[in-house]
Amino acid sequence: MRLAVLGSGSKGNSIFLETDNIKLLIDAGFSGKKIEEQLSKISVDICDIDGILITHEHGDHILGAGIISRKYDIPIYITKESYEAGTLKLGKIKSENLRFIEEAFWVGDSMVYPFDVMHDAERTIGFRIEESSGSKVAIATDLGYIDNTVREAFRDVNVIVIECNYDYHKLMECSYPWELKARVKSRNGHLSNNDCARFLCEIHSEKTKKIYLAHMSKDSNDPKIAFDAVKDELVRNKIDVSVEIATQDICTKIIEF
Template sequence: MKLAVLGSGSKGNSIFLETDNINLLIDAGFSGKKIEEQLKKIDIDICDIDGILITHEHGDHIQGAGIISRKYDIPIYITKESYEAGLLKLGKIKGENLRFIDEAFWVGDSMVYPFDVMHDAERTIGFRIEESSGSKVAIATDLGYIDNTVRESFKDVNVMVIECNYDYHKLMQCSYPWDLKARVKSRNGHLSNNDCARFIKEMYHERLQKVYLAHMSKDSNDPKIAIEAVLDELLRHGIDISVEIANQDICSELIKF
């Protein structure tokens, strides 16, 4: 299994995942051109993408999905609720390339387990993906609350991609109007640094190799504050693993797990 975060934040989100015989995008929240450029940085041709998995219908997750699907004849895997809510952003998708998802399904050699998370979209899901050789990754980039469904989906994975959106004090001090601040910190909003840190500690096991901190706010967070919050929590419990901030504009390295 190989993974690279093409970009993550309020301006766009997309993750590349390669398993034994398939290449997937998880979300396509940039322009088609930008996604193609980011893939080239890790030596991946967009024509080799086998499918696009969509977490929810917000623009920073589906902006380029319809364009890429039409141009390169790539199937989109999306819940019916997100498709209907994001239809105007997606545009027309060929019938054979529109795959509605609800329960676990196979894509090539990999089993994909969608799971519901709490977020202020029509429906938001995360993904747990297991390849036939046994490697596992769990991804949840927009969620306001960790419930038992999320915990179960992140059990025993080799790689975590988890939201680390805001620092509480910076959120309270930033220029957001109060209703937006309230939405961000609600159970249907986003995950704070401290909640993210505690969740990583809770999910840690000896086969966990890498954690990506995703969807970090540029207004109510700071990379230094976020990484310190996470590493302090982990080190306090004797946990030493690789933690990387998923950058909004810089594609991460393609790493094999």
């Protein structure tokens, strides 16, 4: 498998994943032009994308999905709930390119395991993707609470992409209205730095080679605060693993695992 985070944050999210015979986007929350530009930075032609997997219907996850599907004839994999809630944002999708997610499914040589997470969309899912050769990645960029379903999905994977959205003190001090602060820190909101750090220590295994901290708030978080919170907790638990922050505008380098 090869993976790069094209960008992650409240203004857009998209991840590129490649196996021996397929190339996927997980979410397409930027404009079609922006996604095409980000892919070109890692020497990937958008025409070669085999499918777009959608986590939920919020605009920062589906903004460019419909445009890309229509322009390049690419199928979209999405839950029926998210599709119905996001129809206006997606626009018209060819019936043969609309693949509703109900249970685990194959895309090329990889099995995709969707799992439900707690977030304030009509329905939000994460993805555990297993290549036939044995490589595994788990992705959840919007979730407010870690339950047993999430724990199982992230068990024994090689690469983790997980939300690390806010620092509690910065959230309480920022200019958000109280209603938004309450939403962010609720079980259906977003994951804090400290909760993310504890979760990573809990599910880390010797198979874990890389962790990406995703969907970081620019108003209620800081990259250094988030990175230090996670690394300090990992060090306290004697865990040595590569950690990288996925930023809003800069595409990460492709890693192979």
